[in-house]
Amino acid sequence: MRCEINLSAWAILKTLADGWRVNGRKLIRNTYATSTHCFLRLLLMKAIWRTGGAMIAAIMLLTGCQNTPSAEQNLPYRLESQRQAQGADQRVRFLVIHYTAEDFHNALNTLTDEHVSAHYLIPARPPVENGKPVAWQLVPESLRAWHAGASGWRGRTNLNDTSIGIELENKGYSRHLLGKHFYPFPPAQIDLLADLSQQIIQRYQIEPRNVVGHSDIAPLRKDDPGPLFPWHELAKRGIGAWPDAQRVWDNLAGRDPHQAVDKAELLAKLQQYGYPVTQEMNPAQQRRVIAAFQMHFRPADYRGEADAESDAIISTLLEQYPAGN
Numbered sequence: 001m002r003c004e005i006n007l008s009a010w011a012i013l014k015t016l017a018d019g020w021r022v023n024g025r026k027l028i029r030n031t032y033a034t035s036t037h038c039f040l041r042l043l044l045m046k047a048i049w050r051t052g053g054a055m056i057a058a059i060m061l062l063t064g065c066q067n068t069p070s071a072e073q074n075l076p077y078r079l080e081s082q083r084q085a086q087g088a089d090q091r092v093r094f095l096v097i098h099y100t101a102e103d104f105h106n107a108l109n110t111l112t113d114e115h116v117s118a119h120y121l122i123p124a125r126p127p128v129e130n131g132k133p134v135a136w137q138l139v140p141e142s143l144r145a146w147h148a149g150a151s152g153w154r155g156r157t158n159l160n161d162t163s164i165g166i167e168l169e170n171k172g173y174s175r176h177l178l179g180k181h182f183y184p185f186p187p188a189q190i191d192l193l194a195d196l197s198q199q200i201i202q203r204y205q206i207e208p209r210n211v212v213g214h215s216d217i218a219p220l221r222k223d224d225p226g227p228l229f230p231w232h233e234l235a236k237r238g239i240g241a242w243p244d245a246q247r248v249w250d251n252l253a254g255r256d257p258h259q260a261v262d263k264a265e266l267l268a269k270l271q272q273y274g275y276p277v278t279q280e281m282n283p284a285q286q287r288r289v290i291a292a293f294q295m296h297f298r299p300a301d302y303r304g305e306a307d308a309e310s311d312a313i314i315s316t317l318l319e320q321y322p323a324g325n
């Protein structure tokens with residue numbers, strides 16, 4: 001952080017020369033209001049001054065706190081910000097995980113053209129520089145990236161407005177006779193994702209329920225990050241939601257996990273949890289929503305069948321992560 005005090009270096013020196021007893025307290029109070037960083041610097045200077053190190057203090061002052069005109073000084077008005085409102089919260093509420101479905105080079109080109117973007121792109125095998133793995137930041141978190149498209153979660157739509165988007169380099173899937181074959185995520189990529197996500201979640205106080213995959217918020221269009229994405233592993237590191245196994249067992253209540261349940265009731269619970277379910281959806285679309293939920297929370301079977309285990313899992317999630325917080 002740069003040290004920007006409103007007083008010129010000479011004014012501060014003069015103040016120092018006049019003695020702390022006369023002007024010191026006022027200077028410190030003014031500086032504290034301007035910058036904690038400068039305040040601490042001044043306190044240090046005061047101590048040095050008292051021990052006779054006037055020259056050192058002067059050098060510190062001239063090198064560290066030069067007369068940099070603050071942004072506020074250039075404004076034709078002054079902003080009073082002593083009183084801060086309580087009725088405010090973070091604009092960012094969601095963290096959305098994607099895979100690129102193409103290699104890093106092509107993904108970087110796609111995500112930096114004028115059509116789509118994401119805040120971060122993590123290579124499958126992140127290069128290491130000075131002992132640290134490297135992720136690409138393509139959009140500052142303060143700006144909206146174009147990664148989610150038409151989307152919905154917990155009644156909100158257009159999640160680009162309120163989310164951070166992370167793209168993982170991953171080929172996605174290839175089609176086989178028996179269906180889609182997905183590709184796994186290397187541990188180094190997931191480790192970097194976990195570290196980055198933990199910071200984002202903490203920065204914006206993102207709820208576990210609001211850490212989602214693209215397929216969760218756009219189930220009719222998207223499959224990413226797919227059934228091999230390690231949601232359970234990440235939940236153990238404090239990232240996202242995961243149902244407690246014992247509670248799922250309790251909610252299964254002796255039913256066969258594959259026993260059919262009422263599809264409308266299951267969809268109502270999925271909608272309550274966050275999934276974008278509408279009355280107009282046809283059976284194929286309803287199946288895709290259930291499959292998206294299963295890819296996230298029961299990746300062993302994501303055919304989209306409305307079964308008792310899915311019902312037990314969503315019931316558990318609703319208990320563990322109640323709405324309204």
Ligand SMILES: [Zn+2]
Nearest residue numbers: 098099214224
């Ligand atoms: Zn995506």
